[in-house]
Amino acid sequence: MSPRADILDRFGDRVRELRKASGLSQEAFADKCGLDRTYISGIERGKRNVALVNIAVIARALDVSISQLTAGL
Numbered sequence: 001m002s003p004r005a006d007i008l009d010r011f012g013d014r015v016r017e018l019r020k021a022s023g024l025s026q027e028a029f030a031d032k033c034g035l036d037r038t039y040i041s042g043i044e045r046g047k048r049n050v051a052l053v054n055i056a057v058i059a060r061a062l063d064v065s066i067s068q069l070t071a072g073l
Contacts, residue, residue: 009046010073016044018062018069033061 001009019029019040026044030037035054042048043058050058059069 007073008049012044012046014069015058018064022062033057
């Protein structure tokens, strides 16, 4: 696995973990973020290289800091 794919997979896993801990479906989370559900799905599957702006949006929707969102990556 390439380093790029590994970081995308780990970020996606972290987003999924925090989303589920918040009790949100992908659809509800996508609505809260103002992003498309298929985009969130792609992030969680490690298929999307997320822009920094969207990382901030995701962190805000999860009520965590960017550093908390990316901890351990």
